[in-house]
Amino acid sequence: MADELAALRELVESYRDRMVRDLQALVRIPSVAADPLPGAPYGAEVRKALDAALALSRDLGFRTHDAGGHAGHAEFGAGREMVAAIGHLDVVPAGGRWRHDPYSGQLEGGAVYGRGSADDKGPTIAALFAAKALMDSGLPISRRVRVIFGCDEESGRFGCMRHYWEVEGHEKPTAAFTPDARFPLIFAEKGICDLRLERPVGPQDAPLRVSTLQGGQRPNMVPDLATARLEGTRAALYLAACALQAHWDANVTALIQPDAIVVRAVGKSAHASTPQSGDNAIARLARALLALELPFDADWLRWVVRVSDPSGAGLGLQVVDEVTGHLTANLGVAEMASGGIRATVNVRYPVSWTLATVLARAEQAIAADHVSLTATMDNPPLHVPLDAEPARTLLRVYREETGDFASEPATMGGGTYARAIPNAVAFGAVLPGSSEGPAHEPDERFSVETLMRAASIYARAFYELAR
Numbered sequence: 001m002a003d004e005l006a007a008l009r010e011l012v013e014s015y016r017d018r019m020v021r022d023l024q025a026l027v028r029i030p031s032v033a034a035d036p037l038p039g040a041p042y043g044a045e046v047r048k049a050l051d052a053a054l055a056l057s058r059d060l061g062f063r064t065h066d067a068g069g070h071a072g073h074a075e076f077g078a079g080r081e082m083v084a085a086i087g088h089l090d091v092v093p094a095g096g097r098w099r100h101d102p103y104s105g106q107l108e109g110g111a112v113y114g115r116g117s118a119d120d121k122g123p124t125i126a127a128l129f130a131a132k133a134l135m136d137s138g139l140p141i142s143r144r145v146r147v148i149f150g151c152d153e154e155s156g157r158f159g160c161m162r163h164y165w166e167v168e169g170h171e172k173p174t175a176a177f178t179p180d181a182r183f184p185l186i187f188a189e190k191g192i193c194d195l196r197l198e199r200p201v202g203p204q205d206a207p208l209r210v211s212t213l214q215g216g217q218r219p220n221m222v223p224d225l226a227t228a229r230l231e232g233t234r235a236a237l238y239l240a241a242c243a244l245q246a247h248w249d250a251n252v253t254a255l256i257q258p259d260a261i262v263v264r265a266v267g268k269s270a271h272a273s274t275p276q277s278g279d280n281a282i283a284r285l286a287r288a289l290l291a292l293e294l295p296f297d298a299d300w301l302r303w304v305v306r307v308s309d310p311s312g313a314g315l316g317l318q319v320v321d322e323v324t325g326h327l328t329a330n331l332g333v334a335e336m337a338s339g340g341i342r343a344t345v346n347v348r349y350p351v352s353w354t355l356a357t358v359l360a361r362a363e364q365a366i367a368a369d370h371v372s373l374t375a376t377m378d379n380p381p382l383h384v385p386l387d388a389e390p391a392r393t394l395l396r397v398y399r400e401e402t403g404d405f406a407s408e409p410a411t412m413g414g415g416t417y418a419r420a421i422p423n424a425v426a427f428g429a430v431l432p433g434s435s436e437g438p439a440h441e442p443d444e445r446f447s448v449e450t451l452m453r454a455a456s457i458y459a460r461a462f463y464e465l466a467r
Contacts, residue, residue, distance in 0.1 A: 004139055008459045011133035012452065019129050019455070020112065020448055022056055024105030026121045027114035032093050033155060040069050042090060042160070046151045049089040053124070053149045060132050062147075067170075070163035071151055074128060076135045077144040083465040084146040084173040085131070085458065086161075086417040086424070087124030087180060088153035091116035093217045095224050095269040098442045111445040119439035122446030123179035123429035123454060124149065130458030134466070141466035143174060150417060153180075156192055156220060156346075156377050161420040173424070175390035175465045178417040179458065181426035184398045187391055188411035189419060189426070190273075190324045190348040191381035193355055194219045194332075195315070195362060197307065197343045199371045201336065202297035208232035208240055209296050210289065211260070212336050215282035219332035219346040219377075221440050222278030224269040226285040226334070230261040236294070237261060243292040251279075252288045263289065271440040272330035272346040273413030275310035278441075282334045283308035300341050303369060307331055307343060316365025317358065321350030323383065324411045344376070348413035351381040382419040390465060394427050397461045402453075407432045414439075427461065429454035 029052060034043025047069050054064045057074030066072045075082075092115070094102035100113040107113075112122065128147050135145070152160035164170055177185075201210075208230060215226025230240055240261055244254040255262040265285035270278025286304040306314035312329035319327045333344040349358050355378045363373055384391050386409055399405050418424040430436045431453060436446055 004137070005460060007137055008133050008139070008463065009456050011136055012129065012455045012459055015129050015132065016448070016452060019125055019451060020107065023112050023117065023122055023125045023446070023451065024107065026052055026089070026125065027105035027112060027117050028103055030094075030103045031090050031116065033090055033152065042069070042151050046090050050149055050151055053089060057128065057147070060128070061135065062131070067164050067168050069151070070160040071149060073146050073148045074131070075144055075146040076131065077141055077466065079141070079143045081174040082144040082146050082171060083462065084148055084176040085127035085462075086148040086150060086176060086178045086420070087127055088120045088150040088417065089124065090151050090154050091119070092154050092221055092440050095217070095221065095442060096266070097224070100443055110449065111447040113443060113445045115444055117446040118430070118437045118444050120153070120180045122451055126429055126451050126455040127179045127458050130455045131462055133455070133459040134462045139463060139467070141463065143466040145462050145466050146173065153417060154218070154220065156194070156379055156415060158379070158417065158420050161417060165421065172421055175393070176421060176424040177390060177394060177427035177461065178424065179427065179429045179454065180416045181412060181414065181428065182410070182430035183402075183428045183432060183457070184404070184407050185391060185394050185409050186412050186416070186418070186426035187384045187386055187409045188323050188351055189382040189415055190327075190350060190411070190413045191353060191355070192377075192379040192415045193347050193349065193358055193375050194377040195345045195347060195358070196374045196376050197345065197366070197371050198340050199300060199303060199369060200340050201300050206232070206296045208236035208294050210336070213285070213341065214335045215285065216331075216333035219330065219344045220272040221332060222267065222270040222272065222275050222330055223281045223332060224267045224278075226265045226267070226281040228263045228285055228289060230263065231259065240292065240294050243294060247288065247291055249288060251284060269441050271414065271438070272332060273328060273348050275328055275330040280308050280331055282331055304331075304334065304341065304343065307345060312347060315345065315362045317347065317349070317361050319350060319353075321352050323352070324350045324381070324413070328413055349381070351383045354380070379415050379419060384425050390423060391425050393464050394425065394461055397464055398457060401457045401460050404432065428457060
């Protein structure tokens with residue numbers, strides 16, 4: 001057994017240069033979801049990333065399948081049963097204030113930089129070359145090994161997986177993991193829902209008014225930019241200009257025009273599962289406008305600040321669960337339209353709750369606010385016992401491969417493909433104490449050493465699950 005595992009590790013190491021080049025090439029594709037096209041249900045760039053992954057897989061010697069642009073897979077081996085790794089090729093928008101070009105795939109300081117390098121193209125490349133190592137090793141296995149490429153993970157809807165499993169009717173794996181989290185493994189994931197809230201802005205006949213407000217790109221990202229346009233009488237605009245000049249905030253600036261003032265707030269992007277690690281530009285903008293104490297309706301601005309509370313307290317959702325900890329809420333998108341303000345809040349709720357619990361609590365909290373509430377997306381929580389497969393085998397593999405018996409399995413607010421199929425958990429690729437990522441933030445990166453380490457762990461995992 002020791003010789004077999006050493007041979008696997010040596011094979012993985014022999015692919016190092018190619019793995020780095022292929023990861024860089026994949027990162028250079030800006031695979032942000034866009035309007036559907038024929039054969040490209042998530043847009044042209046996501047389609048391009050899938051084509052690249054399938055072409056690479058064929059070049060490596062795998063059998064491949066294209067599920068109509070929704071997903072695809074690479075496979076080798078024979079047998080009635082199959083084990084799988086499921087990664088994703090779509091990425092969130094780049095956002096602002098990068099030190100590196102977000103789609104350059106630049107190699108610097110031993111890490112590949114770019115949007116999607118850590119979430120989830122780097123880990124997916126690690127899994128693909130891990131399968132390649134097992135295939136090239138000739139070690140005896142009794143199950144097929146498959147690496148699945150999803151294309152609609154970042155929306156939280158997993159439409160790619162629904163198409164793959166339900167429309168195309170692909171077999172479910174006997175055991176699976178997704179390389180889209182951290183080691184040792186994730187045994188529970190919070191539920192994820194998007195709540196759309198719409199509230200009237202109030203009278204628009206005041207001397208000064210906020211005519212437009214826009215912030216955020218995706219509910220699952222802490223917004224790093226928000227803008228508002230102030231309009232009104234000449235006298236009111238003069239007062240607003242004076243107040244803005246006196247209100248010092250390096251992250252809030254104003255462009256004074258003859259008939260309006262455009263106020264711009266810059267925050268810090270972060271993954272919606274950890275909104276407290278970011279700086280919400282929408283909330284910052286609303287607080288700045290309130291601080292001016294100008295003659296416009298401010299009730300709705302106070303409401304925006306309230307629903308931006310990352311604990312969910314503004315929506316009556318503040319709670320701590322024994323398994324998954326604190327609920328979090330991210331005001332990800334806000335815009336004014338048709339005399340109202342529309343906000344989308346991404347909520348990560350505990351495994352002991354359901355969407356019905358979230359809605360009941362939120363509706364009670366906003367009952368007096370004249371707010372309409374709609375859930376536009378829900379992904380129920382996941383909780384896998386550690387003594388069940390594949391968690392038991394994967395945890396053993398990690399510990400034996402790394403010698404790390406101290407790090408414990410964890411839970412998280414992020415959502416992965418593990419909840420899309422039975423018999424699956426999130427397994428790596430970030431190692432304890434490493435500085436990979438940060439996902440959904442500027443200067444996302446994935447180190448070459450983590451790429452190689454994860455691939456070795458995944459090669460052993462495939463072998464253990466498939467033999």
